[in-house]
Amino acid sequence: MFDIGISTFLETTPHPKTGAPISHAERLRNAVEEIVLADQVGLDVYGVGEHHRADYAASAPALVLAAAATQTKRIRLSSAVTVLSSDDPVRVYQDFATVDGLSNGRAEIMAGRGSFIESFPLFGQNLDDYDELFEQNLELLLHIRENEKVNWRGGHRPAISNRGVYPRAVQEPLPVWIASGGNPESAVRAGMLGLPIVFAIIGGMPERFAPLVNLYKQAAAKAGHDPSKLQIATHSHGFLADSTEEAADLFFPYNQAQMNTIGRERGWPHYDRAAYDNARSLRGALYVGDPEYVAEKIVLLHKNLGLTRFFHHVDIGSMPHREVLRSIELLGTKVAPIVRKELERTAANA
Numbered sequence: 001m002f003d004i005g006i007s008t009f010l011e012t013t014p015h016p017k018t019g020a021p022i023s024h025a026e027r028l029r030n031a032v033e034e035i036v037l038a039d040q041v042g043l044d045v046y047g048v049g050e051h052h053r054a055d056y057a058a059s060a061p062a063l064v065l066a067a068a069a070t071q072t073k074r075i076r077l078s079s080a081v082t083v084l085s086s087d088d089p090v091r092v093y094q095d096f097a098t099v100d101g102l103s104n105g106r107a108e109i110m111a112g113r114g115s116f117i118e119s120f121p122l123f124g125q126n127l128d129d130y131d132e133l134f135e136q137n138l139e140l141l142l143h144i145r146e147n148e149k150v151n152w153r154g155g156h157r158p159a160i161s162n163r164g165v166y167p168r169a170v171q172e173p174l175p176v177w178i179a180s181g182g183n184p185e186s187a188v189r190a191g192m193l194g195l196p197i198v199f200a201i202i203g204g205m206p207e208r209f210a211p212l213v214n215l216y217k218q219a220a221a222k223a224g225h226d227p228s229k230l231q232i233a234t235h236s237h238g239f240l241a242d243s244t245e246e247a248a249d250l251f252f253p254y255n256q257a258q259m260n261t262i263g264r265e266r267g268w269p270h271y272d273r274a275a276y277d278n279a280r281s282l283r284g285a286l287y288v289g290d291p292e293y294v295a296e297k298i299v300l301l302h303k304n305l306g307l308t309r310f311f312h313h314v315d316i317g318s319m320p321h322r323e324v325l326r327s328i329e330l331l332g333t334k335v336a337p338i339v340r341k342e343l344e345r346t347a348a349n350a
Helices: 024-040 061-069 089-102 127-146 184-193 206-222 244-266 273-279 291-305 321-349
Strands: 003-008 045-048 076-079 107-112 149-152 160-164 176-180 197-200 232-240 287-289 309-313
Touching: 003 024, 003 321, 024 045, 024 061, 024 321, 045 061, 045 309, 061 076, 061 089, 089 107, 089 127, 107 127, 127 149, 127 176, 176 184, 184 197, 184 206, 197 206, 206 232, 206 291, 232 244, 232 291, 232 321, 244 273, 244 287, 287 291, 291 309, 291 321
Parallel strands: 003 045, 003 309, 045 076, 076 107, 107 176, 176 197, 197 232, 232 287, 232 309
Antiparallel strands: 149 160
């Protein structure tokens, strides 16, 4: 089975032409409509990322997913990511166990250290403890999902002595993925724990992540896990329309505005049309085009990295909601069937 789904951070970046942002309230309501549509058109998963700044609306992904849980039937509902370093693992488990109950066993947690750091001072965490906080919080989260009564002691949180954590998830265990932007240590950690991994690929050539996939599998095998049972996902920006030219022209101004906003904070070079067009080439990291072209890129990605899941991040900035819905519709009704048919054909001929 190969999963295809959507990821979003619920961006509210100002419109590149008018300068007007979408309101947080409207973006949240739009997200629920998008999740319901993704379920209706046969997509497998929808992930909502966590951010704590003015240009994003998703500071509480679990609440957004819960709002859609009872309006959907089969789609899996995931964070993308939960910034576990600055959160309380007890509360994270409770939130997603609640989503799991509301959805009757469709919740997932994607745990990451966070590429944005606003949550650390907001919740009183020291950035000097960035790595240690993640390691300890992940340890506690995994302990909670395996044990109704929790006994735990760590260096950054009060100890827990034989306390129950409720509600319990429908799924046993509640799925926890590790999110990585390309850090080898993250790949090794996920492999040693036997946890599924998601690689964020937003630049360069996705095939360059192959060594990290191998590192992940080697670490898993060394720890006694079966590499053939590991789940590997990627997350990449993209957009779909009826023609590749239409998709490219519609998506560019929003993608450029978003990349340059973040780029100014991180010292990236100016993002122009030439960089954009290069990124949406067959071996590039942007999945922009008509359904046939995007499907071809996903099949190539599967071939190069051995994926079991692909997240398409379609909503950048303040894109028109109707265009986002159309992109989601095309992903589910056109792209997913092409990809699955091709992967089935390849497996049959192997």
